[in-house]
Amino acid sequence: xxxxxxxxxxxxxxxxxxxxxxxxxxxxxxxxxxxxxxxxxxxxxxxxxxxxxxxxxxxxxxxxxxxxxxxxxxxxxxxxxxxxxxxxxxxxxxxxxxxxxxxxxxxxxxxxxxxxxxxxxxxxxxxxxxxxxxxxxxxxxxxxxxxxxxxxxxxxxxxxxxxxxxxxxxxxxxxxxxxxxxxxxxxxxxxxxxxxxxxxxxxxxxxxxxxxxxxxxxxxxxxxxxxxxxxxxxxxxxxxxxxxxxxx
Numbered sequence: 199x200x201x202x203x204x205x206x207x208x209x210x211x212x213x214x215x216x217x218x219x220x221x222x223x224x225x226x227x228x229x230x231x232x233x234x235x236x237x238x239x240x241x242x243x244x245x246x247x248x249x250x251x252x253x254x255x256x257x258x259x260x261x262x263x264x265x266x267x268x269x270x271x272x273x274x275x276x277x278x279x280x281x282x283x284x285x286x287x288x289x290x291x292x293x294x295x296x297x298x299x300x301x302x303x304x305x306x307x308x309x310x311x312x313x314x315x316x317x318x319x320x321x322x323x324x325x326x327x328x329x330x331x332x333x334x335x336x337x338x339x340x341x342x343x344x345x346x347x348x349x350x351x352x353x354x355x356x357x358x359x360x361x362x363x364x365x366x367x368x369x370x371x372x373x374x375x376x377x378x379x380x381x382x383x384x385x386x387x388x389x390x391x392x393x394x395x396x397x398x399x400x401x402x403x404x405x406x407x408x409x410x411x412x413x414x415x416x417x418x419x420x421x422x423x424x425x426x427x428x429x430x431x432x433x434x435x436x437x438x439x440x441x442x443x444x445x446x
Contacts, residue, residue: 291315358376381405
């Protein structure tokens, strides 16, 4: 008589793929965990991009508006260093002036901050170390185009002859642009554009200003920002000169 007793091994039907149910469950669990991780990673990246380009913009605009009011209130009761103006070296991160650019509209007014660190550019337009507002030399500035309040978002619309007004405690300095910012894009590593006398290399566009000497004799202004709306290592540059000074 045939033995009808089955062992545990005999009772388990083999899987078509040769895998046990337990192994298949482990594979499904691992696959699900990987899928969740990928979804979360994608969500995190989207969240970072949204914050970088929109969140920082909202926060910085509010902070810059508040700082503008604070500067004007401070000017009502100026300190000795305020009255001395650009002759006193400002401390890193301090608010040194307010900038207006008529081309950008009547409401445009942004704080100028000493320094070009990330935290400085989040508060307004950053000032490179060197000549101050109205001084002989190169008053060189930088600002964001696509985040942190994007003060230079519309820089490509600037044209030669446009005015840039820089107001301090003691005066308003009116600069006039000499070049079109769309004519000069340089790699971030090219720092000649912020030199006291920005002497252009031989391969620079012919529209660039020329100087008789490498010793600063004029009060200049240089505006720099990203050449593209998204991350790039290239900078768009515009040069100008001091046209007039209106003491307060």
